[in-house]
Amino acid sequence: xxxxxxxxxxxxxxxxxxxxxxxxxxxxxxxxxxxxxxxxxxxxxxxxxxxxxxxxxxxxxxxxxxxxxxxxxxxxxxxxxxxxxxxxxxxxxxxxxxxxxxxxxxxxxxxxxxxxxxxxxxxxxxxxxxxxxxxxxxxxxxxxxxxxxxxxxxxxxxxxxxxxxxxxxxxxxxxxxxxxxxxxxxxxxxxxxxxxxxxxxxxxxxxxxxxxxxxxxxxxxxxxxxxxxxxxxxxxxxxxxxxxxxxx
Amino acid sequence: xxxxxxxxxxxxxxxxxxxxxxxxxxxxxxxxxxxxxxxxxxxxxxxxxxxxxxxxxxxxxxxxxxxxxxxxxxxxxxxxxxxxxxxxxxxxxxxxxxxxxxxxxxxxxxxxxxxxxxxxxxxxxxxxxxxxxxxxxxxxxxxxxxxxxxxxxxxxxxxxxxxxxxxxxxxxxxxxxxxxxxxxxxxxxxxxxxxxxxxxxxxxxxxxxxxxxxxxxxxxxxxxxxxxxxxxxxxxxxxxxxxxxxxxxxxxxxxxxxxxxxxxxxxxxxxxxxxxxxxxxxxxxxxxxxxxxxxxxxxxx
Amino acid sequence: xxxxxxxxxxxxxxxxxxxxxxxxxxxxxxxxxxxxxxxxxxxxxxxxxxxxxxxxxxxxxxxxxxxxxxxxxxxxxxxxxxxxxxxxxxxxxxxxxxxxxxxxxxxxxxxxxxxxxxxxxxxxxxxxxxxxxxxxxxxxxxxxxxxxxxxxxxxxxxxxxxxxxxxxxxxxxxxxxxxxxxxxxxxxxxxxxxxxxxxxxxxxxxxxxxxxxxxxxxxxxxxxxxxxxxxxxxxxxxxxxxxxxxxxxxxxxxxxxxxxxxxxxxxxxxxxxxxxxxxxxxxxxxxxxxxxxxxxxxxxxxxxxxxxxxxxxxxxxxxxxxxxxxxxxxxxxxxxxx
Numbered sequence: 011x012x013x014x015x016x017x018x019x020x021x022x023x024x025x026x027x028x029x030x031x032x033x034x035x036x037x038x039x040x041x042x043x044x045x046x047x048x049x050x051x052x053x054x055x056x057x058x059x060x061x062x063x064x065x066x067x068x069x070x071x072x073x074x075x076x077x078x079x080x081x082x083x084x085x086x087x088x089x090x091x092x093x094x095x096x097x098x099x100x101x102x103x104x105x106x107x108x109x110x111x112x113x114x115x116x117x118x119x120x121x122x123x124x125x126x127x128x129x130x131x132x133x134x135x136x137x138x139x140x141x142x143x144x145x146x147x148x149x150x151x152x153x154x155x156x157x158x159x160x161x162x163x164x165x166x167x168x169x170x171x172x173x174x175x176x177x178x179x180x181x182x183x184x185x186x187x188x189x190x191x192x193x194x195x196x197x198x199x200x201x202x203x204x205x206x207x208x209x210x211x212x213x214x215x216x217x218x219x220x221x222x223x224x225x226x227x228x229x230x231x232x233x234x235x236x237x238x239x240x241x242x243x244x245x246x247x248x249x250x251x252x253x254x255x256x257x258x
Numbered sequence: 259x260x261x262x263x264x265x266x267x268x269x270x271x272x273x274x275x276x277x278x279x280x281x282x283x284x285x286x287x288x289x290x291x292x293x294x295x296x297x298x299x300x301x302x303x304x305x306x307x308x309x310x311x312x313x314x315x316x317x318x319x320x321x322x323x324x325x326x327x328x329x330x331x332x333x334x335x336x337x338x339x340x341x342x343x344x345x346x347x348x349x350x351x352x353x354x355x356x357x358x359x360x361x362x363x364x365x366x367x368x369x370x371x372x373x374x375x376x377x378x379x380x381x382x383x384x385x386x387x388x389x390x391x392x393x394x395x396x397x398x399x400x401x402x403x404x405x406x407x408x409x410x411x412x413x414x415x416x417x418x419x420x421x422x423x424x425x426x427x428x429x430x431x432x433x434x435x436x437x438x439x440x441x442x443x444x445x446x447x448x449x450x451x452x453x454x455x456x457x458x459x460x461x462x463x464x465x466x467x468x469x470x471x472x473x474x475x476x477x478x479x480x481x482x483x484x485x486x487x488x489x490x491x492x493x494x495x496x497x498x499x500x501x502x503x504x505x506x507x508x509x510x511x512x513x514x515x516x517x518x519x520x521x522x523x524x525x526x527x528x529x530x531x532x533x534x535x536x537x538x539x540x541x542x543x544x545x546x547x548x549x550x551x552x553x554x555x556x557x558x559x
Numbered sequence: 560x561x562x563x564x565x566x567x568x569x570x571x572x573x574x575x576x577x578x579x580x581x582x583x584x585x586x587x588x589x590x591x592x593x594x595x596x597x598x599x600x601x602x603x604x605x606x607x608x609x610x611x612x613x614x615x616x617x618x619x620x621x622x623x624x625x626x627x628x629x630x631x632x633x634x635x636x637x638x639x640x641x642x643x644x645x646x647x648x649x650x651x652x653x654x655x656x657x658x659x660x661x662x663x664x665x666x667x668x669x670x671x672x673x674x675x676x677x678x679x680x681x682x683x684x685x686x687x688x689x690x691x692x693x694x695x696x697x698x699x700x701x702x703x704x705x706x707x708x709x710x711x712x713x714x715x716x717x718x719x720x721x722x723x724x725x726x727x728x729x730x731x732x733x734x735x736x737x738x739x740x741x742x743x744x745x746x747x748x749x750x751x752x753x754x755x756x757x758x759x760x761x762x763x764x765x766x767x768x769x770x771x772x773x774x775x776x777x778x779x780x781x782x783x784x785x786x787x788x789x790x791x792x793x794x795x796x797x798x799x800x801x802x803x804x805x806x807x808x809x810x811x812x813x814x815x816x817x818x819x820x821x822x823x824x825x826x827x828x829x830x831x832x833x834x835x836x837x838x839x840x841x842x843x844x845x846x847x848x849x850x851x852x853x854x855x856x857x858x859x860x861x862x863x864x865x866x867x868x869x870x871x872x873x874x875x876x877x878x879x880x881x882x883x884x885x886x887x888x889x890x891x892x893x894x895x896x897x
């Protein structure tokens with residue numbers, strides 16, 4: 011349970027002239043839930059996008075299961091068992107719920123188990139089963155988030171990258187989704203979670219990093235950070251030197 | 259000839275013409291939806307298919323097998339141009355991709371001239387292809403080419419509809435057209451999807467080329483250009499990037515062309531058919547860029 | 560004096576222009592004439608396609624309009640009677656000298672461009688290209704069918720051979736001076752701003768549509784001039800002369816040189832002209848004494864097409880990109896920083 015699954019070392023990412031990530035090093039151990047906290051534009055989503063290969067690192071390395079993945083393309087990274095549920099959910103709006111889920115299994119080689127996994131997803135969120143043949147664009151925000159999450163799970167990921175699963179969703183559904191996430195945690199799925207909602211994130215996570223303008227400014231176990239709210243708030247805002255790179 | 263018979267005859271003409279446009283336009287739309295590529299070289303796949311069939315026939319291959327091989331050759335050429343010309347400019351600005359396809363058209367058509375000269379060649383057909391059928395004492399007539407055009411287009415489109423709903427690559431094709439970034443994230447093999455899209459688009463165009471040559475009786479290197487322009491119009495008025503849009507656009511355009519041709523000749527509009535059709539295209543671009551089916555503007559990340 | 564270098568250059572050009580036809584073989588003079596006309600056409604194409612980023616495929620359509628209108632205007636009254644017997648009275652009864660006919664041809668194109676540009680300049684990316692291609696198809700279709708004016712698909716012939724190297728060079732200088740004054744003025748900066756980012760340009764108060772429209776109109780004016788010059792060089796042509804093959808040739812020249820660079824457009828024309836002349840001669844096949852290469856028609860076009868694709872893949876901004884080699888010192892200060 012304790013070996014390192016994902017490790018970022020001195021990662022640098024830039025969009026044009028803007029440096030979105032500066033010298034970011036972090037690690038996630040197998041079975042752990044790690045939260046990435048920070049204000050808008052701090053570089054949280056960029057970190058996830060770098061791990062899943064959507065953006066390329068300018069310097070530094072990303073290793074997953076002791077393999078350097080920073081040169082791999084997103085498809086290869088998905089094939090290694092890393093699933094990314096992106097910012098804004100990005101479900102395929104013109105395709106049905108079922109088709110979206112089947113696409114989540116694109117890199118699976120064990121075709122025979124896919125049906126069983128579909129059933130498991132519908133058990134997890136029965137509402138999706140009711141909406142099976144509806145197009146994803148007609149779902150509510152919460153339902154789309156459930157779909158984005160289950161679509162990612164259809165890859166049977168060892169590592170799940172989740173970007174703001176609570177954004178713009180009714181509190182009741184947020185609770186339902188996080189309940190599911192803590193079930194997943196119990197089954198040993200490793201999760202790297204980006205969240206703006208600090209409370210909710212620290213309740214689920216084992217550890218957390220706080221990013222500000224592309225740099226890690228604070229890290230610690232969830233319990234420490236829960237007990238030390240002021241330091242977290244200070245790390246978010248960076249005292250008096252508040253400048254926002256607006257990159258992520 | 260009474261009005262009913264006259265209308266039936268015109269409907270037959272429109273459906274036959276529309277099928278051809280739909281068959282070519284579908285390929286254009288699929289490729290545009292995936293790559294935002296306005297593929298001028300698509301029309302040349304018709305030429306490749308027709309010449310491929312001709313060459314096979316001259317080599318003594320029986321007609322149906324020759325057609326099949328002609329279509330296979332179109333598909334292969336489609337794969338080759340995707341690999342060597344379009345993949346290197348994938349993701350480049352729209353205009354760069356468009357210009358690449360213009361250059362490819364130029365190369366392919368001149369290759370055609372180099373190999374077969376620019377003069378039209380006779381396209382031999384078996385007798386059963388040339389058979390014509392008469393109804394109502396010959397007042398309504400159609401050929402087996404008309405029938406085949408409609409029938410094969412229908413088959414091809416049904417296959418396409420089945421394919422994009424029931425196969426993993428087909429689902430990936432629709433997904434990549436909707437949201438390319440998300441497609442990468444769920445692990446869709448986008449390269450495979452694009453290659454398969456070129457195979458399908460090119461073989462449909464190859465089939466259309468054979469049908470076009472059968473109808474015209476000849477093959478020549480520039481034969482793909484006019485149908486390509488028509489297919490653009492069909493795809494855009496239907497809704498560029500949408501498969502149903504391209505099909506609807508194809509049949510609408512077929513009907514429109516037949517309608518223009520059947521206008522009283524003293525109006526003098528028949529000769530201006532192409533000008534009218536392209537004016538319609540420009541009107542659609544200006545007032546209804548999403549086409550008949552209303553394709554949504556792509557949201558970029 | 561800031562124009563001294565320009566005046567020297569022009570003087571040298573004039574001397575050459577008047578001298579050359581007497582010393583060079585006819586073949587080279589003809590190549591130079593076509594090259595000059597192509598520079599006029601391609602640099603004006605660059606004004607809309609490169610500088611404003613409205614990628615028009617309809618330039619050849621304007622060229623055709625210019626060629627036909629100048630042809631009709633200059634055709635002698637007797638020839639009009641013979642070739643175009645049904646010409647409306649106001650055109651049939653007289654003919655114009657070269658210069659006014661050329662200018663009218665250019666202005667006609669400018670007016671047409673302005674009128675169709677009002678709607679078309681709203682379109683972006685691929686759509687404006689497809690729509691302007693539509694314009695080209697419409698022009699072609701109309702020329703083929705307007706038999707009373709154009710003899711339809713048949714060859715339009717009997718046009719006086721007014722185009723000399725001197726005329727071409729004079730128009731070339733006018734074109735390049737006008738285009739460079741426009742391209743490197745504040746208005747030129749506005750054009751480039753609409754290319755880089757239409758929304759941002761609007762944000763700083765640049766009106767995107769009028770800017771594009773003016774560039775498109777000016778480009779069409781010179782396309783008309785180029786078309787007229789070409790008409791009086793060819794002497795006989797048909798609607799098929801001004802169609803896709805010519806469009807592709809001009810695009811090749813433009814993208815090879817650099818779309819937003821007058822130097823690039825000029826050099827693109829020069830390079831492609833030399834290459835295609837060489838290739839055309841090779842293509843006819845030749846006898847090396849011991850081996851005899853057969854004629855391979857189409858090979859030169861294939862080679863040009865391959866060059867075109869290589870440029871798109873490896874250097875989509877063209878050889879010159881946005882850069883210029885300058886003759887006139889005063890323009891240096893206007894070098895845009897985009």
